[in-house]
Amino acid sequence: MLFLLKLQLQHLKNEPDTLSMNKDELDITNLHWVLQILQNIEVGLIVFDRNYEVKVWNGFMENHSGISSVAARDENLFTLLPTLPKSWFQYKTESVLKLGIQAHCNWQQEPHILNFENTRPFTAESELMFQNVTLFPLFSTDKQIHHICALVYDVSEEANNLLKLKTISQTDALTQLVNRGHWQTLFEQEFLRCKRYEDTASVIMMDIDHFKQVNDTYGHQIGDRAIQLIADIILESQRETDVCGRYGGEEFVILLPKTSLKDGVLVAERLRKRIEETPLPLGKEYNDEQLKLTVSAGVAEFSNEFSIAENWLEKADAALYESKENGRNQVST
Numbered sequence: 001m002l003f004l005l006k007l008q009l010q011h012l013k014n015e016p017d018t019l020s021m022n023k024d025e026l027d028i029t030n031l032h033w034v035l036q037i038l039q040n041i042e043v044g045l046i047v048f049d050r051n052y053e054v055k056v057w058n059g060f061m062e063n064h065s066g067i068s069s070v071a072a073r074d075e076n077l078f079t080l081l082p083t084l085p086k087s088w089f090q091y092k093t094e095s096v097l098k099l100g101i102q103a104h105c106n107w108q109q110e111p112h113i114l115n116f117e118n119t120r121p122f123t124a125e126s127e128l129m130f131q132n133v134t135l136f137p138l139f140s141t142d143k144q145i146h147h148i149c150a151l152v153y154d155v156s157e158e159a160n161n162l163l164k165l166k167t168i169s170q171t172d173a174l175t176q177l178v179n180r181g182h183w184q185t186l187f188e189q190e191f192l193r194c195k196r197y198e199d200t201a202s203v204i205m206m207d208i209d210h211f212k213q214v215n216d217t218y219g220h221q222i223g224d225r226a227i228q229l230i231a232d233i234i235l236e237s238q239r240e241t242d243v244c245g246r247y248g249g250e251e252f253v254i255l256l257p258k259t260s261l262k263d264g265v266l267v268a269e270r271l272r273k274r275i276e277e278t279p280l281p282l283g284k285e286y287n288d289e290q291l292k293l294t295v296s297a298g299v300a301e302f303s304n305e306f307s308i309a310e311n312w313l314e315k316a317d318a319a320l321y322e323s324k325e326n327g328r329n330q331v332s333t
Helices: 002-012 028-040 059-065 086-099 156-170 180-197 211-218 220-237 261-276 309-325
Strands: 043-049 054-057 103-105 131-139 145-154 201-208 243-248 251-257 295-301
Touching (some): 043 059, 086 145, 156 180, 201 211, 201 220, 201 261, 201 309, 211 220, 220 251
Antiparallel strands (some): 043 145, 103 131, 131 145
């Protein structure tokens, strides 16, 4: 691959080849093949100079940017690709120019370096293409670097598969809420953020009332359906910044960033009321009976007095216990 790239680039610059090759390899027919291959490979190829003026722009770049190679030639790279992170890309390029070595960027560092649409909708769900990028120097005959080559690889399928696995590992299978381990991690991060910036946030702990009785009367399958129903209500009600998790069994936790105690109580009360008003259909097996569910909840606001995140959660848990002690189906602080 690199042999083909170097051969094409040397040809474009009318420079003599520095690789060891025989006469056959320099035949014009072979060179024509090389140019066709590089124009049609499923890898983006951009060559630009120190002023970021484009000299080579292959078929991959044409197809995904909508800009022809003729139109791209001698144009500024950042003008052609306005979404390209300029300062980051310049930093990468400068390291290549100074050190004369390759630089790599993985999609996990910059997921969508070039804002191209995903062309593999059946194997990768993201609307945008994930890319890896390799930058390497092009040395002239005077051993100076006047041009940089960027190779752009579409890794959407690999990235989406990895993201799916990551999501699975962080998600509770029954409810599709965040699982306890991942929720705890995010909760501790929010605790540290509030500590550092003296910000506010609230946490809700919620428990299904008399859940053991539901399991004993109707069986664990209905119990699971009850958990799923409440999880669905929580998911439908959550804001973009909320972190909703299944803490264990029939217990749920909701982290509300930038939310005061007063507003946290309002959120918990809305959820409590909606759950109370949403019965669970049991089906023909139980003569189409509908099971009425209720929840008890405790709300606690962040305080600088908490030395560790666990203190914050303990306060919410104490408030939940108070709701249960006072008759259930209520919210306490």
